[in-house]
Amino acid sequence: MNVITLTKHASTGNIIQGALQQAQVPDLHCFTVENPKDITNQGGDDCVVLVDWEGDTSLCVAYVKKVVENNKDSNLPVLLLSSKQNSGTTAEGLKAGACGIITKPVEPQALVDGINAACKRITSKQNKTLNVEFINPFIEATRTVFSTMAGMKVERKDLYLQKNSTLFGDISGVMGLSGEASGSVVISMKSKLALQIVAAMLQEEPGTEITADVCDGLGEILNMISGQAKASLAKTKYYFQISIPTVVTGKEHEIKHRQGTPSIVIDFETDKGEKFVIQVSLTPSSSD
Amino acid sequence: MKVLVVDDSTTMRRIICNTLNSALKSPVIIEAGDGEDGFAQYQKNTDVNIILTDWNMPKMNGLAFLEKVREVNKEVPIVMVTTEAEKQNVVTAIKAGANTYVVKPFTPEVLQEKLRPFLS
The missing domain is CATH 3.40.50.2300 (Response regulator)
Structure with missing residues (x-):
């Protein structure tokens, strides 16, 4: 700085x-x-x-x-x-x-x-001039998945370029994207929200600690967000194939993106005021 | 009724099982975490009344699993429950022998409605 x-x-x-x-x-x-x-x-x-x-x-x-x-x-x-x-x-x-x-x-x-x-x-x-062609499907998919699977209304807040590789939360789902466009998508949040989401999906009371089931649930949320965004981007240069998600936990963990690929962060907030981020890094393969 | 649920997500399997338990009286539900395990379970339980399968899974994906089951059984109803929402993928699955197709995310009501013709 x-x-x-x-x-x-x-x-x-x-x-x-x-x-x-x-x-x-x-x-x-x-x-x-x-x-x-x-x-x-x-x-x-x-x-x-x-x-x-x-x-x-x-x-x-x-x-x-x-x-x-x-x-x-x-x-x-x-x-x-x-x-x-x-x-x-x-x-x-x-x-x-x-x-x-x-x-x-x-x-x-x-x-x-x-x-x-x-x-x-x-x-x-600056990001107002970024191409939102591939971002809007992720925003819309996030709203739909949270609403349908967990009964949560989420609102998009800020949108900006990622400056470092430290993520927002202490639990993150990561998915590699490949095909006509390639990159990655990440969802990151605090443990408390992850526990609430997975409990809501299963119509259970939230647990108190991050278990393998919670990690699995967050991975499935990311899977659905990416899947829906992918369908919206079919027939565009940003069309991609999804992969099996992985989940990372730990305070202030870092996820590196491919060099030279802009990584865009979208801040979201739930109707209960809980924050989380979706981070998308996507480049058409033809521009490699 | 005996149901085989194939999905690599334990959360998704539990959501599907919750829906089946609401829709059916005492169903017998067999679970598998990938297509390979799914086909092994099917071979042990050839009397299943319906199969629900995801598409994107490790080891063997849902489409390959569907094709393997169809090689030996053309009758058992198979439902794809997947994030693969593009029309071309739906057509591919139906051509391979899927009876119907449910796109994730879904509500329990939507899943029940899609399964209704096969659960009676």
């Missing part, structure tokens, strides 16, 4: 760096610059800019506009770093193109959360 602080005060940059180090952000590189023209994609893809919202408001607005304009191709996230007494003018910064506000004095976790939220928002914005 590259964090660029645009400020006249070197001490502000030091505070940001200290807070992020305290929050143990991995691969952290902090830079402090005084002029917006110095910010031109120097941070690469995994980068965020914090603009110190202090002093002349019109100058701060100009700075935000300059950073946004200079980096419009990379959709660089810009956050405002504002004290509470300056919060009355931050709306102008947001209007100029900033996507969030971090309040000073900076709390390490709030800073990390703010940066993560901004990066995710920017990624989602």
Whole structure:
């Protein structure tokens, strides 16, 4: 993560760096610059800019506009770093193109959360141009399978490109896809939701621990989601064949995808407020 | 009534068994986890009244299992219960000798309705 602080005060940059180090952000590189023209994609893809919202408001607005304009191709996230007494003018910064506000004095976790939220928002914005031809069938299939087999209404939330291989939950079903298009599909959730789903499928009371039966049930859910999505994608370049699902458990487990294949994550929420994700990585074989 | 249920998912077998237990009075249900085991069970239980089989399974898939059963028995009703929903797959299964086809996901009511002609 590259964090660029645009400020006249070197001490502000030091505070940001200290807070992020305290929050143990991995691969952290902090830079402090005084002029917006110095910010031109120097941070690469995994980068965020914090603009110190202090002093002349019109100058701060100009700075935000300059950073946004200079980096419009990379959709660089810009956050405002504002004290509470300056919060009355931050709306102008947001209007100029900033996507969030971090309040000073900076709390390490709030800073990390703010940066993560901004990066995710920017990624989602970029994803609006992604080809949804193969994503929508997975969304629709997820809704149908949860509703039909477990009597649960699920709502699609965010959709974004996966940045790392750590999954959301502590239990995940994984299925390889092959044929005219190839890749993988993953469903990941917390154990509590997996227990509820499988119990609902079997019309039983939920258990308390992940058993082989729960893993099997989650694999079958993934099987049905993939099967229905596959049928919707028949006669398209994204048509694929499914395989036998496998289930992985454990805190913060990782699943690697084939390099160069974009992996799209769809956040879902059940009517009881439980969250889970579907992650789809699919490329037409002809483009290999 | 004696029923053979072939599916690699224990959860799906239990869902199907629950439906059969609701629809039938004291059914005898034999379970198998793949096509190979399914055919072995069939050979031990050639008097089964109906067979329900998944398509995608390890060792031997449901289509190959269906074809093997049809080599020795052209009469026993065979129901494909599968995620393979494309029309071409339905046609392939029916041509191979499936009597009817149930696409997952399904509600117990849908499964019962599909099985009704074969359960009387």
